[in-house]
Amino acid sequence: MSTVALKEVTKIWPDGTTAVDNVSLDVQDGEFMVLLGPSGCGKSTVLRMIAGLEDPTQGDILLNGEPVLELPPRDRSIAMVFQDFALYPHMTVSENIGFPLKLSGIEPTPRQERVDAIAGALGIGEVLARRPSQLSGGQRQRVAMGRAMVRRPGIFLMDEPLSNLDSGLRAELRAEITSMTRELGVTTMYVTHDQAEALTMADRVAIMRKGVLQDVGTPTEVYRRPATLYVAAFLGSPKMNLLEAAVYVHLDQYIALSFGEQTLYMPWNDPRARAVARYHGERIVVGIRAEALTPVTPDTQGPVFQGRIRFLEHHGHESLAYLDIGATAIVVDEMSGPVTETRSVGGGFRKALQRLAGQTPEPVAPQGRVGVLSEVGKHHRKPAELAVRLAPYPAIGPGHPLAVSVRMDAVHFFDERGDRIDVGWR
Numbered sequence: 162m163s164t165v166a167l168k169e170v171t172k173i174w175p176d177g178t179t180a181v182d183n184v185s186l187d188v189q190d191g192e193f194m195v196l197l198g199p200s201g202c203g204k205s206t207v208l209r210m211i212a213g214l215e216d217p218t219q220g221d222i223l224l225n226g227e228p229v230l231e232l233p234p235r236d237r238s239i240a241m242v243f244q245d246f247a248l249y250p251h252m253t254v255s256e257n258i259g260f261p262l263k264l265s266g267i268e269p270t271p272r273q274e275r276v277d278a279i280a281g282a283l284g285i286g287e288v289l290a291r292r293p294s295q296l297s298g299g300q301r302q303r304v305a306m307g308r309a310m311v312r313r314p315g316i317f318l319m320d321e322p323l324s325n326l327d328s329g330l331r332a333e334l335r336a337e338i339t340s341m342t343r344e345l346g347v348t349t350m351y352v353t354h355d356q357a358e359a360l361t362m363a364d365r366v367a368i369m370r371k372g373v374l375q376d377v378g379t380p381t382e383v384y385r386r387p388a389t390l391y392v393a394a395f396l397g398s399p400k401m402n403l404l405e406a407a408v409y410v411h412l413d414q415y416i417a418l419s420f421g422e423q424t425l426y427m428p429w430n431d432p433r434a435r436a437v438a439r440y441h442g443e444r445i446v447v448g449i450r451a452e453a454l455t456p457v458t459p460d461t462q463g464p465v466f467q468g469r470i471r472f473l474e475h476h477g478h479e480s481l482a483y484l485d486i487g488a489t490a491i492v493v494d495e496m497s498g499p500v501t502e503t504r505s506v507g508g509g510f511r512k513a514l515q516r517l518a519g520q521t522p523e524p525v526a527p528q529g530r531v532g533v534l535s536e537v538g539k540h541h542r543k544p545a546e547l548a549v550r551l552a553p554y555p556a557i558g559p560g561h562p563l564a565v566s567v568r569m570d571a572v573h574f575f576d577e578r579g580d581r582i583d584v585g586w587r
């Protein structure tokens with residue numbers, strides 16, 4: 162059995178950089194856990210601390226339930242593969258893979274049997290007699306993995322092992338790595354900044370930003386129900402549409418979400434209504450993926466945006482239309498956090514709120530809190546270009562009006578800090 166547990170682990174470098182900030186994470190026996198996040202978010206530091214190559218500043222690391230911070234790397238039953246792996250150039254593939262076994266004193270015959278088995282599993286059985294210089298990049302990476310796996314470690318750590326390979330080979334090796342680790346039942350932690358890699362390979366994904374763990378879940382969970390605005394913005398292609406909306410509650414009837422020129426209504430019996438109602442008179446971020454938008458005829462009733470196509474992108478199997486709907490988009494900056502807006506849009510919302518307030522006998526637009534989003538979140542704003550999926554090469558083009566219906570049950574809500582509003586949602 163091999164499990165990994167990080168307990169409130171923090172790593173602060175001597176220059177004061179906080180690379181990992183209070184991260185707690187449990188990896189189950191045999192699980193394939195992917196650490197996902199942009200460059201510099203602390204993924205490699207997490208792996209290196211588990212391997213024993215760095216010490217945490219605070220917190221504890223447990224392997225199989227036992228604290229290991231006092232254990233040197235060689236006693237942790239861990240194998241690690243990096244992006245920049247080094248093979249011994251003067252040794253054959255077979256000797257490279259078998260080298261760790263030789264070091265531990267395993268006799269030539271059982272050693273060769275294990276080398277042959279792992280080389281077969283990795284599809285490099287034919288090149289065992291070659292030297293590294295006679296291999297392709299993909300074959301070399303397989304040899305590096307073979308060398309790491311041959312000692313049958315309890316835990317396998319991989320740090321962007323495919324990033325030097327071309328995209329075809331990456332896809333091929335992805336499938337091989339996951340099937341190999343599952344077959345061997347080895348607990349794996351895999352670092353990548355590539356969301357496609359994460360979503361296709363992982364049993365669970367842990368998403369990091371600036372040292373902070375943002376979300377942990379199965380690929381379906383983090384994609385369908387992102388815990389934070391950051392995760393919502395990071396996952397998916399095209400990116401989730403993130404629109405700023407003013408919330409106005411008509412008690413026991415519905416909640417109006419005003420996007421400036423257009424309004425969507427959430428019925429009061431929607432399970433998320435009470436959570437969203439707490440933001441009455443405030444601005445929130447509404448996330449809508451392209452797949453939750455369906456082109457409809459302009460006179461369609463219900464939750465519909467009326468827009469005009471600003472531009473089209475053709476992707477062969479589909480086209481993406483980007484619609485101007487008179488709304489404001491929130492742009493989450495991946496690395497440095499949300500940045501200050503460059504264009505004032507507060508007036509639009511205030512007007513919208515006033516308009517909404519006019520519809521009710523008791524106007525309540527708490528001005529003090531309207532604007533919190535720009536002050537606290539400091540998100541970057543721009544006119545929204547609503548991404549909508551269309552059939553390939555549609556007959557309509559830029560300037561054409563287009564109405565899209567919104568699947569309200571697939572809409573996400575985030576507060577000004579970027580936290581999901583409907584808690585207890587998974």
Ligand SMILES: Nc1ncnc2c1ncn2[C@@H]1O[C@H](COP(=O)(O)OP(=O)(O)OP(=O)(O)O)[C@@H](O)[C@H]1O
Nearest residue numbers: 174176178180199200201202203204205206207354
């Ligand atoms: N030895 C070091 N001394 C000081 N700062 C460091 C050191 N190693 C890493 N850092 C910093 O710690 C932060 C996290 O780095 P880390 O390598 O863990 O990120 P990462 O998510 O793995 O990035 P990448 O995908 O680019 O490898 C970064 O700000 C990095 O500059």
